[in-house]
Ligand SMILES: Nc1nc2c(c(=O)[nH]1)N[C@H]1C(S)=C(S)[C@@H](COP(=O)(O)OP(=O)(O)OC[C@H]3O[C@@H](n4cnc5c(N)ncnc54)[C@H](O)[C@@H]3O)O[C@H]1N2
């Protein structure tokens with residue numbers, strides 16, 4: 001299999017020369033999953049004022065150990081006034097610490113009689129006070145360019161009062177399904193036909209990776225139509241993804257079309273599934289280029305190829321480091337397998353036990369069996385020419401990420 005390329009060589013060819021996409025300004029309400037294209041610096045302290053971490057009483061710590069009268073009531077959202085000497089303030093979680101107080105005693109620890117409370121001894125200064133700027137200080141680097149905006153990051157930005165953000169434009173993807181046998185759900189199946197399962201699967205994966213599908217077109221097994229549809233797609237898309245038609249049969253027209261319209265950087269990889277995967281570029285009329293990824297038609301080859309190649313390519317277009325690589329983990333095999341000359345990406349479910357992580361392989365690992373992917377938590381990476389027996393340590397790529 002000397003002519004088969006490695007995943008590493010293919011990944012290098014895939015992202016070679018990829019320029020990050022341009023910026024757009026969007027509302028924070030739409031920013032979930034988007035990638036920041038500029039560093040954000042904090043302009044506010046968070047929290048913006050010293051406040052109480054508990055419902056209780058605010059006082060000067062030197063006054064602890066006796067009865068104090070309650071001189072004011074501070075709810076969250078109200079402004080505090082300076083604390084009268086040798087008194088305390090009734091305060092609620094999030095309430096502003098009044099000038100003159102330097103600790104808060106939680107209400108469970110005091111005894112209350114009318115307008116007076118008994119405060120126990122030895123309350124340290126600073127107790128139960130959340131200092132201004134504890135989380136973020138104005139001028140701090142808040143989030144960096146390339147950060148993917150997930151829940152906590154969005155909360156962090158909103159904490160600064162930010163309403164609009166500059167993010168990378170989403171990669172525009174044309175998703176082309178080749179094959180005369182492929183039809184869309186909603187039509188009756190004629191003999192020899194099957195429904196297009198790759199399209200919704202890849203749409204979902206690409207959207208999770210942060211791309212936008214701008215075209216989803218079926219391509220008949222015809223060389224001229226293949227050429228025409230690919231050329232049109234390249235004019236409007238950053239990335240043209242095809243499924244099927246990249247193997248060696250005479251009805252496989254995709255590679256030839258790519259060679260006419262641009263160049264094929266790589267074809268045929270030492271992986272299972274996904275051997276005939278093709279990577280390249282399509283040159284537009286204005287001589288700029290769209291990237292091309294030709295996934296094999298078998299649905300599992302498409303699923304695995306999307307994780308191995310589409311995710312890092314979308315990551316490169318978005319200049320997002322966390323999308324460029326898949327997290328790895330080590331597990332113990334709960335199966336037996338032997339590989340040939342290709343590296344095998346096996347679909348496994350992971351069990352997290354007291355003894356560690358165990359990988360359970362789906363029973364049928366054929367590239368046409370899409371059910372193997374439904375409960376796959378990870379792809380177990382089994383090197384070429386290797387024998388795995390139960391309890392062997394194996395390397396896995398974690399799939400439960402966006
Ligand atoms: N003589 C050889 N034949 C094949 C080789 C080879 O090396 N020599 N490689 C095999 C491998 S490995 C794969 S993978 C497939 C991939 O071939 P293609 O990429 O050209 O894909 P197709 O032939 O078009 O389709 C393969 C298979 O997948 C079904 N398919 C295609 N599109 C969809 C879709 N959108 N939804 C559901 N299923 C789809 C298609 O009907 C075929 O059954 O080639 C082997 N052959």
Ligand code: MOO
Nearest residue numbers: 273274275301367
């Ligand atoms: O490598 Mo093919 O991808 O076996 O299905």
